[in-house]
Amino acid sequence: MGSKMRGKNLFKEDFDISGNQKYFSKVKYRTKEEIVREGSLKHYTVISAPKNFSFLKNPEETIIFINSLEKCYLNKEQVYVDIEKIDFLDYSAVTVLVSVMFSFKARNIKFNGNLPKNLELAKMLIDSEFFKFLGKTQTERMEYTIGKENQIFTRANKEVNSELGLIVMQEATMTIWNQKRTCKGLQRTLLELMQNTNNHASVNQKGEKHWWLSVNHDKKNRKVSFIFVDYGVGIFESLKNKPEDNKWFGWFEKLKDKLLIGGNNEILKMLLEGEMHMSVTGKHFRGKGLPGINQVLEREQISNLSIISNNVTADVKNNKYLKLKNQFSGTFVAWELNESNVNSKWIA
Known part of the structure:
Protein backbone atom coordinates (compact mmCIF):
# COMPACT_ATOMS: atom_id res chain seq x y z
CA MET A 1 0.00 0.00 0.00
CA LEU A 134 1.75 9.75 21.01
CA GLY A 135 3.70 11.42 23.81
CA LYS A 136 2.72 8.91 26.47
CA THR A 137 4.85 6.01 27.61
CA GLN A 138 3.47 2.47 27.72
CA THR A 139 2.99 2.61 31.48
CA GLU A 140 1.14 5.95 31.51
CA ARG A 141 -2.65 6.05 31.37
CA MET A 142 -4.98 8.55 29.78
CA GLU A 143 -7.51 9.25 32.50
CA TYR A 144 -11.06 10.51 32.10
CA THR A 145 -11.09 14.31 32.24
CA ILE A 146 -14.09 15.77 34.05
CA GLY A 147 -15.65 18.61 32.09
CA LYS A 148 -14.18 17.72 28.68
CA GLU A 149 -16.95 17.16 26.13
CA ASN A 150 -15.06 14.98 23.64
CA GLN A 151 -12.26 12.71 24.73
CA ILE A 152 -10.56 9.35 24.39
CA PHE A 153 -8.96 7.58 27.30
CA THR A 154 -7.72 4.14 28.27
CA ARG A 155 -6.95 1.71 31.05
CA ALA A 156 -4.67 -1.30 30.88
CA ASN A 157 -4.24 -4.86 32.10
CA LYS A 158 -7.04 -6.46 34.15
CA GLU A 159 -8.39 -3.24 35.53
CA VAL A 160 -12.17 -2.86 35.61
CA ASN A 161 -12.95 0.65 36.77
CA SER A 162 -16.39 0.50 38.38
CA GLU A 163 -16.24 4.17 39.38
CA LEU A 164 -15.81 5.33 35.80
CA GLY A 165 -19.39 4.52 34.84
CA LEU A 166 -20.71 6.81 37.56
CA ILE A 167 -18.61 9.79 36.45
CA VAL A 168 -19.40 9.30 32.78
CA MET A 169 -23.12 8.92 33.57
CA GLN A 170 -23.22 12.15 35.57
CA GLU A 171 -21.76 14.18 32.73
CA ALA A 172 -23.77 12.45 30.00
CA THR A 173 -27.09 13.02 31.73
CA MET A 174 -26.26 16.70 32.30
CA THR A 175 -25.78 17.06 28.52
CA ILE A 176 -29.06 15.29 27.74
CA TRP A 177 -31.43 16.37 30.53
CA ASN A 178 -29.60 19.34 32.10
CA GLN A 179 -29.57 17.47 35.39
CA LYS A 180 -27.95 14.39 36.83
CA ARG A 181 -30.00 11.30 36.14
CA THR A 182 -29.46 7.60 36.81
CA CYS A 183 -28.97 5.42 33.73
CA LYS A 184 -28.22 1.93 34.95
CA GLY A 185 -27.99 0.59 31.42
CA LEU A 186 -25.05 2.86 30.62
CA GLN A 187 -23.14 1.77 33.71
CA ARG A 188 -23.85 -1.89 32.99
CA THR A 189 -22.69 -1.57 29.39
CA LEU A 190 -19.37 -0.01 30.40
CA LEU A 191 -18.69 -2.62 33.08
CA GLU A 192 -19.49 -5.55 30.79
CA LEU A 193 -17.21 -4.23 28.05
CA MET A 194 -14.32 -3.61 30.45
CA GLN A 195 -14.69 -7.14 31.79
CA ASN A 196 -14.88 -8.59 28.28
CA THR A 197 -11.50 -7.06 27.47
CA ASN A 198 -9.94 -9.40 30.02
CA ASN A 199 -11.88 -12.39 28.69
CA HIS A 200 -10.82 -11.78 25.07
CA ALA A 201 -7.24 -10.67 25.62
CA SER A 202 -4.21 -12.77 24.81
CA VAL A 203 -0.79 -12.19 26.32
CA ASN A 204 1.50 -10.15 24.04
CA GLN A 205 -1.25 -9.54 21.50
CA LYS A 206 -1.78 -6.21 19.76
CA GLY A 207 -3.74 -4.24 22.31
CA GLU A 208 -1.70 -5.50 25.26
CA LYS A 209 -4.98 -5.81 27.23
CA HIS A 210 -5.80 -2.12 26.88
CA TRP A 211 -9.33 -1.00 26.31
CA TRP A 212 -10.12 2.37 24.76
CA LEU A 213 -13.22 4.48 25.32
CA SER A 214 -14.32 7.56 23.40
CA VAL A 215 -17.06 9.79 24.87
CA ASN A 216 -18.52 12.50 22.65
CA HIS A 217 -21.16 15.01 23.78
CA ASP A 218 -23.63 16.56 21.33
CA LYS A 219 -25.40 19.26 23.34
CA LYS A 220 -27.32 20.57 20.35
CA ASN A 221 -29.04 17.23 19.76
CA ARG A 222 -28.99 16.21 23.42
CA LYS A 223 -27.15 12.94 22.99
CA VAL A 224 -23.84 11.39 23.97
CA SER A 225 -22.04 8.85 21.75
CA PHE A 226 -19.73 6.14 23.05
CA ILE A 227 -17.11 4.04 21.28
CA PHE A 228 -15.33 1.15 22.99
CA VAL A 229 -12.39 -0.62 21.36
CA ASP A 230 -10.72 -3.82 22.53
CA TYR A 231 -7.87 -4.21 20.04
CA GLY A 232 -6.97 -7.82 20.79
CA VAL A 233 -8.16 -11.00 19.08
CA GLY A 234 -11.89 -10.42 18.67
CA ILE A 235 -14.95 -12.40 19.75
CA PHE A 236 -14.66 -15.38 17.42
CA GLU A 237 -10.91 -15.85 17.62
CA SER A 238 -11.29 -15.78 21.39
CA LEU A 239 -13.96 -18.48 21.26
CA LYS A 240 -11.75 -20.70 19.10
CA ASN A 241 -9.00 -20.75 21.72
CA LYS A 242 -10.90 -21.62 24.89
CA PRO A 243 -9.20 -24.25 27.11
CA GLU A 244 -10.91 -27.55 27.96
CA ASP A 245 -11.92 -26.36 31.44
CA ASN A 246 -13.76 -23.32 30.00
CA LYS A 247 -17.55 -23.48 29.62
CA TRP A 248 -17.24 -22.41 25.97
CA PHE A 249 -14.86 -25.22 24.99
CA GLY A 250 -16.29 -27.19 22.05
CA TRP A 251 -19.01 -24.58 21.54
CA PHE A 252 -19.32 -25.02 17.76
CA GLU A 253 -20.07 -28.76 17.95
CA LYS A 254 -22.83 -28.06 20.47
CA LEU A 255 -24.25 -25.23 18.38
CA LYS A 256 -23.92 -26.38 14.76
CA ASP A 257 -27.28 -28.21 14.59
CA LYS A 258 -29.05 -24.93 15.33
CA LEU A 259 -27.19 -22.95 12.66
CA LEU A 260 -28.69 -22.39 9.22
CA ILE A 261 -25.48 -21.33 7.47
CA GLY A 262 -22.88 -21.27 10.22
CA GLY A 263 -21.42 -17.84 9.49
CA ASN A 264 -20.09 -15.64 12.27
CA ASN A 265 -22.87 -13.13 11.58
CA GLU A 266 -25.45 -15.79 12.47
CA ILE A 267 -23.42 -16.83 15.52
CA LEU A 268 -23.13 -13.24 16.79
CA LYS A 269 -26.91 -12.85 16.61
CA MET A 270 -27.38 -16.05 18.64
CA LEU A 271 -24.74 -14.89 21.12
CA LEU A 272 -26.41 -11.52 21.68
CA GLU A 273 -29.86 -13.05 22.06
CA GLY A 274 -28.65 -15.55 24.69
CA GLU A 275 -29.51 -18.56 22.52
CA MET A 276 -25.87 -19.53 22.15
CA HIS A 277 -25.36 -19.58 25.91
CA MET A 278 -28.34 -21.89 26.38
CA SER A 279 -27.25 -24.23 23.56
CA VAL A 280 -23.64 -24.53 24.77
CA THR A 281 -24.04 -24.52 28.56
CA GLY A 282 -27.64 -25.67 28.97
CA LYS A 283 -28.31 -22.67 31.21
CA HIS A 284 -29.85 -19.24 30.74
CA PHE A 285 -27.29 -16.45 30.60
CA ARG A 286 -27.06 -14.35 33.76
CA GLY A 287 -27.17 -10.95 32.16
CA LYS A 288 -23.42 -10.85 31.60
CA GLY A 289 -21.30 -9.97 28.58
CA LEU A 290 -22.71 -9.11 25.17
CA PRO A 291 -26.13 -10.72 25.84
CA GLY A 292 -26.43 -8.41 28.85
CA ILE A 293 -25.64 -5.38 26.70
CA ASN A 294 -28.24 -6.47 24.15
CA GLN A 295 -30.73 -6.73 27.02
CA VAL A 296 -29.92 -3.14 27.94
CA LEU A 297 -30.71 -2.12 24.34
CA GLU A 298 -34.00 -4.07 24.33
CA ARG A 299 -35.03 -2.26 27.52
CA GLU A 300 -34.32 1.06 25.73
CA GLN A 301 -31.68 1.98 28.28
CA ILE A 302 -29.23 2.75 25.43
CA SER A 303 -29.71 3.36 21.68
CA ASN A 304 -28.11 2.54 18.33
CA LEU A 305 -25.88 -0.35 19.37
CA SER A 306 -23.35 -1.40 16.71
CA ILE A 307 -20.69 -4.12 16.98
CA ILE A 308 -17.77 -4.99 14.69
CA SER A 309 -15.59 -7.99 15.51
CA ASN A 310 -13.46 -10.21 13.30
CA ASN A 311 -15.46 -10.54 10.05
CA VAL A 312 -18.89 -9.38 11.26
CA THR A 313 -20.61 -6.01 11.50
CA ALA A 314 -23.91 -5.73 13.36
CA ASP A 315 -26.50 -2.99 13.51
CA VAL A 316 -28.21 -4.62 16.47
CA LYS A 317 -31.17 -2.27 16.74
CA ASN A 318 -32.18 -2.91 13.12
CA ASN A 319 -31.36 -6.63 13.30
CA LYS A 320 -28.72 -6.43 10.55
CA TYR A 321 -25.83 -8.88 10.90
CA LEU A 322 -23.48 -8.84 7.91
CA LYS A 323 -20.29 -10.68 7.06
CA LEU A 324 -17.30 -8.55 6.11
CA LYS A 325 -14.81 -9.35 3.37
CA ASN A 326 -11.98 -8.25 5.64
CA GLN A 327 -11.25 -9.20 9.24
CA PHE A 328 -10.69 -6.84 12.17
CA SER A 329 -8.55 -8.28 14.96
CA GLY A 330 -10.49 -6.89 17.86
CA THR A 331 -13.92 -5.85 19.08
CA PHE A 332 -15.49 -2.47 18.37
CA VAL A 333 -18.73 -1.40 20.09
CA ALA A 334 -20.61 1.87 19.57
CA TRP A 335 -23.82 3.12 21.18
CA GLU A 336 -25.67 6.29 22.20
CA LEU A 337 -27.53 7.71 25.13
CA ASN A 338 -30.29 10.19 24.30
CA GLU A 339 -33.56 11.68 25.51
CA SER A 340 -35.56 8.58 24.55
CA ASN A 341 -33.61 6.29 26.88
CA VAL A 342 -34.91 5.04 30.21
CA ASN A 343 -33.63 7.04 33.17
CA SER A 344 -34.60 7.75 36.75
CA LYS A 345 -34.09 10.33 39.45
CA TRP A 346 -30.53 10.83 40.58
CA ILE A 347 -29.87 9.48 44.06
CA ALA A 348 -26.62 10.83 45.52
Whole structure:
Protein backbone atom coordinates (compact mmCIF):
# COMPACT_ATOMS: atom_id res chain seq x y z
CA MET A 1 0.00 0.00 0.00
CA GLY A 2 2.91 2.27 -0.28
CA SER A 3 6.54 2.69 -1.12
CA LYS A 4 9.32 2.47 1.42
CA MET A 5 10.40 5.86 2.65
CA ARG A 6 12.29 7.36 5.53
CA GLY A 7 11.40 10.18 7.93
CA LYS A 8 12.76 11.94 10.96
CA ASN A 9 9.83 14.22 11.73
CA LEU A 10 7.11 12.76 13.89
CA PHE A 11 3.51 14.00 13.90
CA LYS A 12 4.03 16.43 16.74
CA GLU A 13 7.28 17.79 15.29
CA ASP A 14 5.83 18.45 11.86
CA PHE A 15 2.62 19.93 13.23
CA ASP A 16 3.13 21.67 16.53
CA ILE A 17 -0.44 22.95 16.71
CA SER A 18 -2.13 24.12 19.89
CA GLY A 19 -5.63 23.52 18.61
CA ASN A 20 -6.43 27.23 18.72
CA GLN A 21 -8.37 27.97 15.53
CA LYS A 22 -6.76 31.37 14.96
CA TYR A 23 -3.28 29.94 15.30
CA PHE A 24 -4.16 26.81 13.39
CA SER A 25 -5.35 28.76 10.34
CA LYS A 26 -1.90 30.34 9.99
CA VAL A 27 0.05 27.07 10.01
CA LYS A 28 1.91 26.39 6.76
CA TYR A 29 0.71 22.98 5.62
CA ARG A 30 3.36 20.61 4.28
CA THR A 31 2.02 17.91 1.98
CA LYS A 32 3.27 14.36 1.90
CA GLU A 33 4.82 15.02 -1.52
CA GLU A 34 6.82 17.96 -0.13
CA ILE A 35 8.15 15.82 2.70
CA VAL A 36 9.00 13.03 0.24
CA ARG A 37 10.93 15.47 -1.94
CA GLU A 38 12.92 16.52 1.11
CA GLY A 39 14.03 12.89 1.43
CA SER A 40 12.82 12.62 5.01
CA LEU A 41 10.63 9.52 4.62
CA LYS A 42 13.15 6.83 3.70
CA HIS A 43 12.66 3.49 5.46
CA TYR A 44 9.04 4.33 6.32
CA THR A 45 6.16 2.46 4.66
CA VAL A 46 3.40 4.87 3.66
CA ILE A 47 -0.11 3.67 4.55
CA SER A 48 -2.98 5.84 3.27
CA ALA A 49 -6.36 6.06 5.00
CA PRO A 50 -9.58 5.82 2.96
CA LYS A 51 -11.21 9.14 2.06
CA ASN A 52 -14.28 8.12 4.08
CA PHE A 53 -12.35 7.40 7.25
CA SER A 54 -14.99 5.87 9.49
CA PHE A 55 -15.12 2.49 11.18
CA LEU A 56 -18.90 2.72 11.42
CA LYS A 57 -19.78 4.10 7.99
CA ASN A 58 -17.01 2.51 5.93
CA PRO A 59 -15.82 -0.60 7.78
CA GLU A 60 -14.40 -2.54 4.81
CA GLU A 61 -11.93 0.09 3.63
CA THR A 62 -11.07 1.21 7.15
CA ILE A 63 -10.29 -2.37 8.19
CA ILE A 64 -7.98 -2.74 5.15
CA PHE A 65 -6.16 0.39 6.35
CA ILE A 66 -5.93 -0.89 9.95
CA ASN A 67 -4.74 -4.31 8.78
CA SER A 68 -2.01 -2.69 6.68
CA LEU A 69 -0.81 -0.90 9.80
CA GLU A 70 -1.01 -4.14 11.76
CA LYS A 71 1.10 -5.96 9.17
CA CYS A 72 3.80 -3.28 9.56
CA TYR A 73 3.55 -3.59 13.33
CA LEU A 74 4.01 -7.37 13.24
CA ASN A 75 6.97 -6.97 10.87
CA LYS A 76 8.41 -4.17 13.03
CA GLU A 77 8.28 -1.78 10.08
CA GLN A 78 8.21 1.98 10.58
CA VAL A 79 5.09 3.58 9.07
CA TYR A 80 3.99 6.94 7.75
CA VAL A 81 0.24 7.34 8.31
CA ASP A 82 -1.15 9.38 5.43
CA ILE A 83 -4.53 10.94 6.20
CA GLU A 84 -3.97 14.07 4.13
CA LYS A 85 -6.73 13.49 1.57
CA ILE A 86 -9.55 12.20 3.76
CA ASP A 87 -12.85 14.06 3.35
CA PHE A 88 -14.71 12.46 6.29
CA LEU A 89 -13.54 11.56 9.77
CA ASP A 90 -15.37 10.50 12.92
CA TYR A 91 -14.46 9.32 16.40
CA SER A 92 -14.93 5.67 15.45
CA ALA A 93 -11.86 5.93 13.18
CA VAL A 94 -9.89 8.12 15.58
CA THR A 95 -10.40 5.73 18.49
CA VAL A 96 -9.31 2.67 16.51
CA LEU A 97 -6.32 4.56 15.07
CA VAL A 98 -5.23 5.58 18.58
CA SER A 99 -5.38 1.97 19.78
CA VAL A 100 -3.29 0.77 16.82
CA MET A 101 -0.65 3.52 17.05
CA PHE A 102 -0.32 2.91 20.78
CA SER A 103 0.75 -0.64 19.92
CA PHE A 104 3.59 0.81 17.82
CA LYS A 105 4.48 3.09 20.73
CA ALA A 106 4.46 0.21 23.21
CA ARG A 107 6.92 -1.77 21.10
CA ASN A 108 9.15 1.24 20.29
CA ILE A 109 8.41 1.03 16.56
CA LYS A 110 8.71 4.47 15.02
CA PHE A 111 5.84 6.02 13.10
CA ASN A 112 5.11 9.29 11.38
CA GLY A 113 2.19 10.96 9.66
CA ASN A 114 0.38 14.05 8.51
CA LEU A 115 -2.88 15.87 9.15
CA PRO A 116 -5.94 16.17 6.90
CA LYS A 117 -5.86 19.12 4.50
CA ASN A 118 -9.44 19.78 5.56
CA LEU A 119 -8.96 22.16 8.48
CA GLU A 120 -12.14 21.09 10.29
CA LEU A 121 -11.08 17.45 10.22
CA ALA A 122 -7.54 18.34 11.29
CA LYS A 123 -8.88 20.34 14.22
CA MET A 124 -11.14 17.45 15.18
CA LEU A 125 -8.14 15.13 15.29
CA ILE A 126 -6.17 17.61 17.40
CA ASP A 127 -9.08 18.23 19.77
CA SER A 128 -9.43 14.49 20.31
CA GLU A 129 -6.01 14.67 22.03
CA PHE A 130 -4.69 12.06 19.61
CA PHE A 131 -1.25 13.65 19.85
CA LYS A 132 -1.21 13.39 23.64
CA PHE A 133 -1.28 9.62 23.27
CA LEU A 134 1.75 9.75 21.01
CA GLY A 135 3.70 11.42 23.81
CA LYS A 136 2.72 8.91 26.47
CA THR A 137 4.85 6.01 27.61
CA GLN A 138 3.47 2.47 27.72
CA THR A 139 2.99 2.61 31.48
CA GLU A 140 1.14 5.95 31.51
CA ARG A 141 -2.65 6.05 31.37
CA MET A 142 -4.98 8.55 29.78
CA GLU A 143 -7.51 9.25 32.50
CA TYR A 144 -11.06 10.51 32.10
CA THR A 145 -11.09 14.31 32.24
CA ILE A 146 -14.09 15.77 34.05
CA GLY A 147 -15.65 18.61 32.09
CA LYS A 148 -14.18 17.72 28.68
CA GLU A 149 -16.95 17.16 26.13
CA ASN A 150 -15.06 14.98 23.64
CA GLN A 151 -12.26 12.71 24.73
CA ILE A 152 -10.56 9.35 24.39
CA PHE A 153 -8.96 7.58 27.30
CA THR A 154 -7.72 4.14 28.27
CA ARG A 155 -6.95 1.71 31.05
CA ALA A 156 -4.67 -1.30 30.88
CA ASN A 157 -4.24 -4.86 32.10
CA LYS A 158 -7.04 -6.46 34.15
CA GLU A 159 -8.39 -3.24 35.53
CA VAL A 160 -12.17 -2.86 35.61
CA ASN A 161 -12.95 0.65 36.77
CA SER A 162 -16.39 0.50 38.38
CA GLU A 163 -16.24 4.17 39.38
CA LEU A 164 -15.81 5.33 35.80
CA GLY A 165 -19.39 4.52 34.84
CA LEU A 166 -20.71 6.81 37.56
CA ILE A 167 -18.61 9.79 36.45
CA VAL A 168 -19.40 9.30 32.78
CA MET A 169 -23.12 8.92 33.57
CA GLN A 170 -23.22 12.15 35.57
CA GLU A 171 -21.76 14.18 32.73
CA ALA A 172 -23.77 12.45 30.00
CA THR A 173 -27.09 13.02 31.73
CA MET A 174 -26.26 16.70 32.30
CA THR A 175 -25.78 17.06 28.52
CA ILE A 176 -29.06 15.29 27.74
CA TRP A 177 -31.43 16.37 30.53
CA ASN A 178 -29.60 19.34 32.10
CA GLN A 179 -29.57 17.47 35.39
CA LYS A 180 -27.95 14.39 36.83
CA ARG A 181 -30.00 11.30 36.14
CA THR A 182 -29.46 7.60 36.81
CA CYS A 183 -28.97 5.42 33.73
CA LYS A 184 -28.22 1.93 34.95
CA GLY A 185 -27.99 0.59 31.42
CA LEU A 186 -25.05 2.86 30.62
CA GLN A 187 -23.14 1.77 33.71
CA ARG A 188 -23.85 -1.89 32.99
CA THR A 189 -22.69 -1.57 29.39
CA LEU A 190 -19.37 -0.01 30.40
CA LEU A 191 -18.69 -2.62 33.08
CA GLU A 192 -19.49 -5.55 30.79
CA LEU A 193 -17.21 -4.23 28.05
CA MET A 194 -14.32 -3.61 30.45
CA GLN A 195 -14.69 -7.14 31.79
CA ASN A 196 -14.88 -8.59 28.28
CA THR A 197 -11.50 -7.06 27.47
CA ASN A 198 -9.94 -9.40 30.02
CA ASN A 199 -11.88 -12.39 28.69
CA HIS A 200 -10.82 -11.78 25.07
CA ALA A 201 -7.24 -10.67 25.62
CA SER A 202 -4.21 -12.77 24.81
CA VAL A 203 -0.79 -12.19 26.32
CA ASN A 204 1.50 -10.15 24.04
CA GLN A 205 -1.25 -9.54 21.50
CA LYS A 206 -1.78 -6.21 19.76
CA GLY A 207 -3.74 -4.24 22.31
CA GLU A 208 -1.70 -5.50 25.26
CA LYS A 209 -4.98 -5.81 27.23
CA HIS A 210 -5.80 -2.12 26.88
CA TRP A 211 -9.33 -1.00 26.31
CA TRP A 212 -10.12 2.37 24.76
CA LEU A 213 -13.22 4.48 25.32
CA SER A 214 -14.32 7.56 23.40
CA VAL A 215 -17.06 9.79 24.87
CA ASN A 216 -18.52 12.50 22.65
CA HIS A 217 -21.16 15.01 23.78
CA ASP A 218 -23.63 16.56 21.33
CA LYS A 219 -25.40 19.26 23.34
CA LYS A 220 -27.32 20.57 20.35
CA ASN A 221 -29.04 17.23 19.76
CA ARG A 222 -28.99 16.21 23.42
CA LYS A 223 -27.15 12.94 22.99
CA VAL A 224 -23.84 11.39 23.97
CA SER A 225 -22.04 8.85 21.75
CA PHE A 226 -19.73 6.14 23.05
CA ILE A 227 -17.11 4.04 21.28
CA PHE A 228 -15.33 1.15 22.99
CA VAL A 229 -12.39 -0.62 21.36
CA ASP A 230 -10.72 -3.82 22.53
CA TYR A 231 -7.87 -4.21 20.04
CA GLY A 232 -6.97 -7.82 20.79
CA VAL A 233 -8.16 -11.00 19.08
CA GLY A 234 -11.89 -10.42 18.67
CA ILE A 235 -14.95 -12.40 19.75
CA PHE A 236 -14.66 -15.38 17.42
CA GLU A 237 -10.91 -15.85 17.62
CA SER A 238 -11.29 -15.78 21.39
CA LEU A 239 -13.96 -18.48 21.26
CA LYS A 240 -11.75 -20.70 19.10
CA ASN A 241 -9.00 -20.75 21.72
CA LYS A 242 -10.90 -21.62 24.89
CA PRO A 243 -9.20 -24.25 27.11
CA GLU A 244 -10.91 -27.55 27.96
CA ASP A 245 -11.92 -26.36 31.44
CA ASN A 246 -13.76 -23.32 30.00
CA LYS A 247 -17.55 -23.48 29.62
CA TRP A 248 -17.24 -22.41 25.97
CA PHE A 249 -14.86 -25.22 24.99
CA GLY A 250 -16.29 -27.19 22.05
CA TRP A 251 -19.01 -24.58 21.54
CA PHE A 252 -19.32 -25.02 17.76
CA GLU A 253 -20.07 -28.76 17.95
CA LYS A 254 -22.83 -28.06 20.47
CA LEU A 255 -24.25 -25.23 18.38
CA LYS A 256 -23.92 -26.38 14.76
CA ASP A 257 -27.28 -28.21 14.59
CA LYS A 258 -29.05 -24.93 15.33
CA LEU A 259 -27.19 -22.95 12.66
CA LEU A 260 -28.69 -22.39 9.22
CA ILE A 261 -25.48 -21.33 7.47
CA GLY A 262 -22.88 -21.27 10.22
CA GLY A 263 -21.42 -17.84 9.49
CA ASN A 264 -20.09 -15.64 12.27
CA ASN A 265 -22.87 -13.13 11.58
CA GLU A 266 -25.45 -15.79 12.47
CA ILE A 267 -23.42 -16.83 15.52
CA LEU A 268 -23.13 -13.24 16.79
CA LYS A 269 -26.91 -12.85 16.61
CA MET A 270 -27.38 -16.05 18.64
CA LEU A 271 -24.74 -14.89 21.12
CA LEU A 272 -26.41 -11.52 21.68
CA GLU A 273 -29.86 -13.05 22.06
CA GLY A 274 -28.65 -15.55 24.69
CA GLU A 275 -29.51 -18.56 22.52
CA MET A 276 -25.87 -19.53 22.15
CA HIS A 277 -25.36 -19.58 25.91
CA MET A 278 -28.34 -21.89 26.38
CA SER A 279 -27.25 -24.23 23.56
CA VAL A 280 -23.64 -24.53 24.77
CA THR A 281 -24.04 -24.52 28.56
CA GLY A 282 -27.64 -25.67 28.97
CA LYS A 283 -28.31 -22.67 31.21
CA HIS A 284 -29.85 -19.24 30.74
CA PHE A 285 -27.29 -16.45 30.60
CA ARG A 286 -27.06 -14.35 33.76
CA GLY A 287 -27.17 -10.95 32.16
CA LYS A 288 -23.42 -10.85 31.60
CA GLY A 289 -21.30 -9.97 28.58
CA LEU A 290 -22.71 -9.11 25.17
CA PRO A 291 -26.13 -10.72 25.84
CA GLY A 292 -26.43 -8.41 28.85
CA ILE A 293 -25.64 -5.38 26.70
CA ASN A 294 -28.24 -6.47 24.15
CA GLN A 295 -30.73 -6.73 27.02
CA VAL A 296 -29.92 -3.14 27.94
CA LEU A 297 -30.71 -2.12 24.34
CA GLU A 298 -34.00 -4.07 24.33
CA ARG A 299 -35.03 -2.26 27.52
CA GLU A 300 -34.32 1.06 25.73
CA GLN A 301 -31.68 1.98 28.28
CA ILE A 302 -29.23 2.75 25.43
CA SER A 303 -29.71 3.36 21.68
CA ASN A 304 -28.11 2.54 18.33
CA LEU A 305 -25.88 -0.35 19.37
CA SER A 306 -23.35 -1.40 16.71
CA ILE A 307 -20.69 -4.12 16.98
CA ILE A 308 -17.77 -4.99 14.69
CA SER A 309 -15.59 -7.99 15.51
CA ASN A 310 -13.46 -10.21 13.30
CA ASN A 311 -15.46 -10.54 10.05
CA VAL A 312 -18.89 -9.38 11.26
CA THR A 313 -20.61 -6.01 11.50
CA ALA A 314 -23.91 -5.73 13.36
CA ASP A 315 -26.50 -2.99 13.51
CA VAL A 316 -28.21 -4.62 16.47
CA LYS A 317 -31.17 -2.27 16.74
CA ASN A 318 -32.18 -2.91 13.12
CA ASN A 319 -31.36 -6.63 13.30
CA LYS A 320 -28.72 -6.43 10.55
CA TYR A 321 -25.83 -8.88 10.90
CA LEU A 322 -23.48 -8.84 7.91
CA LYS A 323 -20.29 -10.68 7.06
CA LEU A 324 -17.30 -8.55 6.11
CA LYS A 325 -14.81 -9.35 3.37
CA ASN A 326 -11.98 -8.25 5.64
CA GLN A 327 -11.25 -9.20 9.24
CA PHE A 328 -10.69 -6.84 12.17
CA SER A 329 -8.55 -8.28 14.96
CA GLY A 330 -10.49 -6.89 17.86
CA THR A 331 -13.92 -5.85 19.08
CA PHE A 332 -15.49 -2.47 18.37
CA VAL A 333 -18.73 -1.40 20.09
CA ALA A 334 -20.61 1.87 19.57
CA TRP A 335 -23.82 3.12 21.18
CA GLU A 336 -25.67 6.29 22.20
CA LEU A 337 -27.53 7.71 25.13
CA ASN A 338 -30.29 10.19 24.30
CA GLU A 339 -33.56 11.68 25.51
CA SER A 340 -35.56 8.58 24.55
CA ASN A 341 -33.61 6.29 26.88
CA VAL A 342 -34.91 5.04 30.21
CA ASN A 343 -33.63 7.04 33.17
CA SER A 344 -34.60 7.75 36.75
CA LYS A 345 -34.09 10.33 39.45
CA TRP A 346 -30.53 10.83 40.58
CA ILE A 347 -29.87 9.48 44.06
CA ALA A 348 -26.62 10.83 45.52
